Amino acid sequence: MEPALLQADQLPTWTALAPVLALAVTGLLLLVIDSIDPNDTRPTLLAGVGTVGALAALGLAGWFLSAGTGQPSTNGAITLYGDALIVDGMTLFFQALFASVTALVVVASYDYLRGRAYQAEFYALMLFAATGMALMAAANSLAVAFVALELASLPSYALVAFLKRDTGSVEAGLKYFLIGALSSAVFAFGISLVYAATGSLLLPDVYEALAGDLTGLTGVAGVGILMVAGGFAFKTASVPFHFWAPEAYEGAPAPVSGFLSSASKAAGFAVAFRVFVTGFPLEAGVDWVLLFQVLAVVTMTLGNFAAATQEEVKRMLAYSSIGHAGYALIGLAAFTGAAGGDVLGASMAHLLVYGFMNTGAFLFVALAEHWGVGRTFDDYAGLASKAPVASVAMSVFMFSLAGLPPFGGFFSKYFLFMGAVDAGFWWLAAVGAVNSALSLFYYSRVVKALWLDDAVSEFELGSTPTALYAAVVFAALATVLLLPGFGPVIETAQSAAAAIVP
């Protein structure tokens, strides 16, 4: 903190962490409420506090973004605690994303959790996971990246296994935990090797050391960077650590699946972007751009082909989320040093749009689970005649995920592929486009089942869960509104990305 910068109208620098603190305090507040009232007699209060906390974090992050906190317009990035944390445009962009997904999921969980035990714990775990994600976006040191990743992961394991009388949920939680533990170990090992080669955990120092003379330690640093990439591949559900995703998303309660596949994945990308772009220079060590090109192509192809063969909607969405991890990886795969900000920013914007449309799609699955209709495509047949509004919303999510023009998903994919072409990787964009065309096949299967197919048997939907419905409709609105509103989003994302490129 430099005294010269301390003007009367300026907040102390630690307040730049306000979005993280808002999430953490809300989580603790939920525990306090649960201590006073251990039997969850006021579920509305719990969901309300969680929503207000998430919205407060969203508001703070949005306010900081528009006020220019940590951005080039006001003295650049703010570093805190011996440079271990950094708050800049990218941090705030991702924090806004996590906070909005958290708010959506908390609102939707209110109906999903009705009558279940341990509601306060559910919301508290979700907010703690969101705290971890917000910290991941602010990590400027490999140690902070690891601790924040664990803070985001540990509550997620518990959330996946939340339905503890349900075999599928417990099995999913166990698999998620085991693969998570393995990849955390790989990640920690990678960090230790990078530290051994460079002598620092702070990303700028690591960058300088790697760009300089390593005196025979290039191999050690290279293996370390590979292993760090493995740790991020787990969090983003990319090949080769993607096995957990279909199992965990299918077994977990649907709102949790939405939370994990949107916010948690974006958190993995937030920290991966920061660590690779500001920590590992392209000139020295391993050519990690090549690594991510291979991973991106394999991930998006595998995810889309596997999704096309699924019979269950939730499992199809799980594989499609692996496919989307492949698209987002283009941000790193087409990174070209100084001019890499554009494609990186496009990837960030895609993650934001994806956050809304994918969460919305999983919330629609939650709605279907709430009504007790089955899990397969056939079970969704004829749903549109019973629940037209939700079905319109689901169709919006599906077409937007496929990247069709009138929805937010179109522009984000367009900018992403354009960024790849501009960077000279036209074949990456081509593979992406082919995969998108394939994805239209299985996304449209859902829409066809909803609108065109006749119901196999008569069924009644029962009561309409207001909060869940509202969350689905809001996510659909956001997906549609992100089309006209995409200009500011992509501008913010690209300037934030350009600011971190060293």
Add this chain to the structure above:
Amino acid sequence: MNAWIAIGALAVMGVGIPLGMMAVSALLRPGVPEQGKSATYESGEIPTGSATGIQFNIQYYMVALLFVVFDVETVLIFPWAVIYQPALASGVGLATVLLPMLIFIGVLVVGLVWAWRQGAVKWVSSPRAARQKTERS
């Protein structure tokens, strides 16, 4: 003379004397096999059950978890306590030194109170487990 030779001699004596005593007694003593001699020694009690199927009450797990939390807390408080006085003496403000630790402990206290209210430290007796125990003995 190398000082390690004395240590080596001591080690040889330390291992050799007990081995020698056992060897000598094995040669001299009469062999009288008896069932009571091969039974597990339980301080004079008659041994019950087998040693392989020991089951602990799952509730110890909660206690162990709570212990780990406070164990880790101690690890962080310890270096803080060491620098506390020197930091104050060198002119660092009380708020800078004390406040972070108070917040840290406050977070843990919230967690402890929560666990307490959820009944994590309450010992639940299981009627079925108690019945099995009496049936076994």
